[in-house]
Amino acid sequence: MNRHLHGRWYAHGLWAARELCQHPGTSLLVAFAIGLLTTLMATGLLLSQAMTATTARLLEQGPDLVVRRVTPQGWAPIDARETATALVIPGIVAARPRIWGTVHAPQGPVTVVAADQGRIDRMRPAASIRFPHPGEAVVGHGVDLSEDPPLLVLQGVNRVPIEKAQRFPLASDLATHDLVMLHPDDARHLLGLSPGDASDLALSVFHPDEAEALRPELARAFAWPVHIATQQDTYKYYAAAFGRRGGLGLLLYAPAAMALILLVAAVVRQQIGDRAQVGLLKALGWTSRDIVALQLAKALLVGLPAITTGLMMAYGLVYTPSQRWVGTLLLGWENTAPRLHLEAGHAAPVFLAVVGILLMPYLAAVLWSSLVQTAAEPYDLLNKGT
Amino acid sequence: MPVELACRQLSYHYPGAAPLLQDIDMTFNGGQVVLVRGVSGAGKSTFLHLLAGLLRPTRGEIAAEGKPVSRWLTAHRDRWRRHVGIIFQQDHLVAELSVLENVMLPLVPRRGGPGHWRRQSLEILSRLDADTLAGKAVANLSGGQRQRVAAARALVDAPDYILADEPVAHQDRENARILGRQLREAADRGEVVVLAAHDRHLNEWIAIDRHLILDNGHLRPAS
Numbered sequence A: 001m002n003r004h005l006h007g008r009w010y011a012h013g014l015w016a017a018r019e020l021c022q023h024p025g026t027s028l029l030v031a032f033a034i035g036l037l038t039t040l041m042a043t044g045l046l047l048s049q050a051m052t053a054t055t056a057r058l059l060e061q062g063p064d065l066v067v068r069r070v071t072p073q074g075w076a077p078i079d080a081r082e083t084a085t086a087l088v089i090p091g092i093v094a095a096r097p098r099i100w101g102t103v104h105a106p107q108g109p110v111t112v113v114a115a116d117q118g119r120i121d122r123m124r125p126a127a128s129i130r131f132p133h134p135g136e137a138v139v140g141h142g143v144d145l146s147e148d149p150p151l152l153v154l155q156g157v158n159r160v161p162i163e164k165a166q167r168f169p170l171a172s173d174l175a176t177h178d179l180v181m182l183h184p185d186d187a188r189h190l191l192g193l194s195p196g197d198a199s200d201l202a203l204s205v206f207h208p209d210e211a212e213a214l215r216p217e218l219a220r221a222f223a224w225p226v227h228i229a230t231q232q233d234t235y236k237y238y239a240a241a242f243g244r245r246g247g248l249g250l251l252l253y254a255p256a257a258m259a260l261i262l263l264v265a266a267v268v269r270q271q272i273g274d275r276a277q278v279g280l281l282k283a284l285g286w287t288s289r290d291i292v293a294l295q296l297a298k299a300l301l302v303g304l305p306a307i308t309t310g311l312m313m314a315y316g317l318v319y320t321p322s323q324r325w326v327g328t329l330l331l332g333w334e335n336t337a338p339r340l341h342l343e344a345g346h347a348a349p350v351f352l353a354v355v356g357i358l359l360m361p362y363l364a365a366v367l368w369s370s371l372v373q374t375a376a377e378p379y380d381l382l383n384k385g386t
Numbered sequence B: 001m002p003v004e005l006a007c008r009q010l011s012y013h014y015p016g017a018a019p020l021l022q023d024i025d026m027t028f029n030g031g032q033v034v035l036v037r038g039v040s041g042a043g044k045s046t047f048l049h050l051l052a053g054l055l056r057p058t059r060g061e062i063a064a065e066g067k068p069v070s071r072w073l074t075a076h077r078d079r080w081r082r083h084v085g086i087i088f089q090q091d092h093l094v095a096e097l098s099v100l101e102n103v104m105l106p107l108v109p110r111r112g113g114p115g116h117w118r119r120q121s122l123e124i125l126s127r128l129d130a131d132t133l134a135g136k137a138v139a140n141l142s143g144g145q146r147q148r149v150a151a152a153r154a155l156v157d158a159p160d161y162i163l164a165d166e167p168v169a170h171q172d173r174e175n176a177r178i179l180g181r182q183l184r185e186a187a188d189r190g191e192v193v194v195l196a197a198h199d200r201h202l203n204e205w206i207a208i209d210r211h212l213i214l215d216n217g218h219l220r221p222a223s
Helices: A002-022 A024-060 A080-087 A117-122 A170-176 A184-191 A208-221 A231-271 A275-283 A288-319 A325-331 A344-375 A378-384 B044-051 B074-083 B099-107 B114-127 B143-155 B173-188
Strands: A065-071 A074-076 A092-098 A100-105 A108-114 A136-139 A152-155 A159-162 A164-167 A179-182 A200-205 A226-230 B004-012 B021-029 B033-037 B059-064 B084-087 B161-165 B192-197 B210-215 B218-221
Touching (some): A024 A344, A065 A208, A080 A200, A108 A184, A200 A208, A208 A231, A275 B074, B004 B044, B004 B192, B033 B044, B074 B084, B084 B143, B099 B143, B161 B173
Parallel strands (some): A108 A179, B033 B192, B084 B161
Antiparallel strands (some): A065 A226, A092 A200, A100 A152, A136 A179, B004 B021, B210 B218
């Protein structure tokens, strides 16, 4: 039985390939349209998935809570010794002052942070960067270093020239793209912070789920108003930003996707063949099952390679750092594209979803058309078919 | 059990038209070549289409070995039609396929692979003296050549029931004899062979066992 079925599918597959070769232009057009549609759809979904996964992965390495002193004029420096205030609250297990801010670089605004040896040691993946000396910096790939030797003049509250720079690893680019890491003294000078002052406090809690619950107690602990952000807040902020920009970008896809769907539908309809040919096959002893199997074999021979190619294209566009137009279009990246993190467990459902969204309706359309055709009397198909 | 095709009270009319076939009771036995004659428009082609299960009778039934195939569901009739080889009046060859591929068509869903299809198709083409046409495109064939290819397609899988509509209308005498010999051999093997033609001189190229006349919707033995 199995051997018989296998033989039938083999025969139908061979004949389907033969029929497709009779109309190579049409077959290629369908394959191209399906492949392009797959690429468009998978790229959008995969980029969103990749951004979410990469952001989550990077945020995991960040603090559970961030406390920043606020005034009616904006934020204010915070005394580094205030870490002790935070540490008295049960559940908070670590606190460290951070020095960072936004300053002007020749290319535009960049984020400056003070180097922290502990953080450098814990960077993932293991970084080859070393702690910057005064006048040195570690910069992201989005920071322009066109001068030779590299020279970067940063303008914050004060002006700091940088004469020597290393690059952050490309794998961390989503977080370090526009980042400049300086010696703490350079960073304080640039940001106008007094010795002993910090920009904010980064806190670690015993259990990440408790972070939200600690927020009111933490707010009461300080003598001045503070803004407290949890890791979830930051995550939501990024997710909303990606979603907003990605959604707008995806709108551009809609007309193209619609046109492609119509094209595929039209070509599929034509490819199924005229009714007269179906009538002839029935007259020659082909059963409805044979004809449906032939049409499905043709659809699979065109659809599967096209969808596979489309998925590979989407993968390449999203995960190849040199490909940046997708990020430029959907997320507004202006410089080099960051390397995104691939979670196989997250990408696989995207691939399956795209296959389901595209292949299933395509096969269903072929199946339905074939069933409708084969249900008719052969005489009617032969004589009123074309 | 010898093959047999029977019509019982068979009637047919096209929608909105007068009855074309009326109350035909006739049995076609394996081993016989039966010629159905009639003027143009008498309903010969329709009669063959009904016998082949391509059309459902308006009334009555077609039975094969006693089974009422015309009453069967489409899927069952499709399966039964594997035992039927039909030569259409209009050859219905597929223009995009070569001669060999046209002949292969009935074999594809059945058994074997391309090698088997090719061997069997070439063999029947050879028996009809048409093997030199195998690689040609059907668009380049003459009417007679097309008809031989259509005949080869009908005979390629050795069907139990061979129904041929004006099978030699475009053939020269020699090729008509060759085809006639194949049909005769098929009948001698026990197959049912029913020919429809308006040409009364058909017995010059094939030995006919029974002559029938289709006249005013009724089928009767020729005098």
